[in-house]
Amino acid sequence: MVDYCQQNEPIECVKNILKISESLGELKDIDAILDRILTESRRLSDADAGTIYLVKNDSLKFSYVQNDTLIKTGEVDKAVYSNISFTINDQSIVGYVAMKGRSLHIDDVYNIEPDMPFHFNPALDRSAGYKTTSMLTIPIKSSMGIVIGVIQIINPKEETGASIPFSKEAQTFLPIFANNASVAIDRGIMTRELVLRMIKMAELRDPSETGAHVQRVGAYSAEIYNKWALMHDVDEKERKHMKDLIRIAAMLHDVGKVGVSDMILKKPARLSDEEYAKMKFHTVYGARLFSNSTSELDALSGDIAINHHEKWDGTGYPGEINALHCDPKIGQPKKGEDIPLAARICALADVFDALSSKRAYKPPWPDDKILKMVTEESGSHFDPEVVDAFLAVFDIINAIREKYMENEDRNLECAFETRIDEQ
Numbered sequence: 001m002v003d004y005c006q007q008n009e010p011i012e013c014v015k016n017i018l019k020i021s022e023s024l025g026e027l028k029d030i031d032a033i034l035d036r037i038l039t040e041s042r043r044l045s046d047a048d049a050g051t052i053y054l055v056k057n058d059s060l061k062f063s064y065v066q067n068d069t070l071i072k073t074g075e076v077d078k079a080v081y082s083n084i085s086f087t088i089n090d091q092s093i094v095g096y097v098a099m100k101g102r103s104l105h106i107d108d109v110y111n112i113e114p115d116m117p118f119h120f121n122p123a124l125d126r127s128a129g130y131k132t133t134s135m136l137t138i139p140i141k142s143s144m145g146i147v148i149g150v151i152q153i154i155n156p157k158e159e160t161g162a163s164i165p166f167s168k169e170a171q172t173f174l175p176i177f178a179n180n181a182s183v184a185i186d187r188g189i190m191t192r193e194l195v196l197r198m199i200k201m202a203e204l205r206d207p208s209e210t211g212a213h214v215q216r217v218g219a220y221s222a223e224i225y226n227k228w229a230l231m232h233d234v235d236e237k238e239r240k241h242m243k244d245l246i247r248i249a250a251m252l253h254d255v256g257k258v259g260v261s262d263m264i265l266k267k268p269a270r271l272s273d274e275e276y277a278k279m280k281f282h283t284v285y286g287a288r289l290f291s292n293s294t295s296e297l298d299a300l301s302g303d304i305a306i307n308h309h310e311k312w313d314g315t316g317y318p319g320e321i322n323a324l325h326c327d328p329k330i331g332q333p334k335k336g337e338d339i340p341l342a343a344r345i346c347a348l349a350d351v352f353d354a355l356s357s358k359r360a361y362k363p364p365w366p367d368d369k370i371l372k373m374v375t376e377e378s379g380s381h382f383d384p385e386v387v388d389a390f391l392a393v394f395d396i397i398n399a400i401r402e403k404y405m406e407n408e409d410r411n412l413e414c415a416f417e418t419r420i421d422e423q
Contacts, residue, residue, distance in 0.1 A: 013173050017044075021180035028297055030188030031080075031222075032244035034064035037181045041153055042066065044177065045136070045170040048155040048163070052140075053086065053094050054185070055148050060086045060094050063149070070128060074395065081219070081399040090117040094150045097137045101147050103175050104137045107165045133163035136171060138178045142186060149185065151178050195251050206257045206265045212404045213353060214251040219400040220349035221250035221342070227389040228345070242342075249301040250346045253308045256286025280317045280330060283309055288324050300342055307343030308350060310334045313380045316347075336383075344383040348374065348390055351381075352397070357406065 020040045027033045038050045049067035053060035062084035067076050090096045096118040097104050106112060109120035109132050125132055132154050140149040153174065155163040196211045203210055222243045229239040257265060260282050264275050271279060286305030293299040310316035314335030321328045352374065355365045365373075371391070378387040390397070 010169075010173075013044075013169070014176065017173060017177045017180060021177065021184070024181060024184035025187075026241075027184070027188070027244050028191055029244050029247045030185070030192050031064065031247065032240065033181075033184045033188040035066075035240070037151065037177075037184070038064060038066045041151060041174055041177060045153055045166055045174060046156050047136075047153045047166075048157055049130075049132075050151065050153045053098075053150045053152070054189075055088070055098065056085075058088060060088060060098055060150060067128075067130070067154075070130060073129075075128060077223070077393070077396050078399040081396070081403040083403055091119070093118050093120060093135065093137055094152060097139050098147050098150050101139050101141070101145075103139065103171070105166055105171050106135045106137075108133055109135050131163075134165045136166045136174060138175050140178045140182050140185065142182050148182060191248070195248060198252065198255055202255050202258050205260070205262060206254075210406065212406045213357065214253075215404045216353050216400055217253060217346065217349045218247045218251035219404070220352065220397055221346050222247040223393050223396050223400070224345050224349060224386060224389050225342070227393045228341075228386060231385070231389060231392075245297050245300050246304075246342050246345065248297060249304050249342060250349060252286070252301050253304050253346050253350060254282065254286065255289060256282040256284065256305055259285030259288075277330075280309070281328075283307070283318050284321060284324060284328050287321075291324055303340040304343045304346045307334065307339050308346045310339045310343060310347070311381045312336060312339070312344070312383050315380075339383075341383075341386075344386050345389075348382050348386055352390070356401065 020036075024033055024036060027036060034052050038052060041047070042050050048069055050065070051062065052064045054063045055061075062082050065076060065079045065082075070076050086092045086095045088095050088098045090099055093104065093106070093109075106120075110122070112118070112120060120132070120135075124130075134156060135152060135154050137150060137152045139147045140151055142148050151174075153166070153170075156166055156170070158164050196214075199211050199214050225246050226239060226243050229242065234242075260279060264271065264279055267275070283306045287302045290298045290302030290305060293302060306318065306321070309318070310333060312335065314333045316333050318328075318330045319333040320331035322331065352370060355370050355373070356367070358364045371394075374382065374387055374390065378384045
């Protein structure tokens with residue numbers, strides 16, 4: 001089979017790469033950006049699979065994966081949230097490429113010349129039931145020439161479905177695309193970091209509002225939405241667009257807690273009725289931050305912030321608010337589809353994470369107890385269709401929970417501070 005780069009004149013291929021690179025600017029979250037980069041890299045080379053690793057703390061962190069052969073098994077969706085990493089050295093293929101800063105094409109990874117320092121580890125193939133053959137591994141460099149990641153494209157296909165080597169054209173043009181894509185990757189990482197800095201500000205007020213917590217809620221919400229959209233035959237472009245936005249917006253669901261008194265946020269005991277009434281206004285304070293929105297992301301963030309404590313049966317809060325900024329009053333609760341879909345999804349994601357996490361006042365609930373509660377609350381607290389989507393992707397939910405462990409951010413910070421002290 002002839003890939004896109006072989007089918008077209010070089011100038012047309014470059015124009016297409018520049019067009020794709022420009023379209024990456026439409027995306028907000030780093031995961032959505034990596035998804036598009038892999039999709040387009042595979043389309044340009046007619047490849048079956050691919051993985052992106054990003055540099056973090058002197059290692060390559062497994063950051064995104066696609067595989068057409070394995071997609072129906074569901075393992076790929078879980079693998080996106082793996083915590084695999086490689087040391088940047090010449091022993092692994094991706095480590096070698098990151099260290100040398102140049103592309104590497106291998107026709108058959110099971111027959112690498114014995115005098116090469118790197119080797120292919122077949123363990124991942126065996127565990128997934130896959131056969132990697134041809135591999136093109138490309139460094140992703142910033143505008144300053146610094147390697148910020150590695151993209152690894154696997155198994156171009158011929159018409160029979162057999163794997164073939166990458167074309168000369170693919171080996172020429174994919175590195176050009178990778179370097180252009182680095183701008184979008186830098187921006188996506190910066191967006192995620194800015195959101196997490198906002199959360200750190202909220203964490204100063206409410207210790208339960210951690211970076212790990214909001215990354216879990218954001219990822220849970222994105223995957224629940226994605227499944228809901230698939231169940232409703234939502235167009236792929238719209239599905240991916242909304243998945244991109246909801247991940248970031250859901251991370252900001254409780255940022256309004258910065259407006260609540262420390263006496264309430266940090267109270268070690270159960271809140272009084274009066275204190276609980278004041279706590280409800282964190283939804284309003286959050287919505288205020290996104291009022292006069294100038295983007296879809298602002299609008300969605302505001303919808304989630306003010307509505308994620310509404311309940312499907314109309315017993316939630318804060319209800320209809322007469323005015324966000326002028327002495328707002330708690331109003332008549334919203335119910336059913338009057339509550340925006342993104343908020344109904346975030347409501348379940350937030351409750352699940354709260355119940356499954358350890359807190360100063362409680363141990364984590366076991367999964368069977370949480371799932372029983374979620375099922376019983378379907379149609380009362382939660383939208384039944386959102387519950388169905390959540391249950392259908394529960395294996396992915398578990399993978400997300402393992403990826404964003406509660407103390408991961410603090411451990412990294414402590415390790416970084418320790419290295420500084422030792423220098």
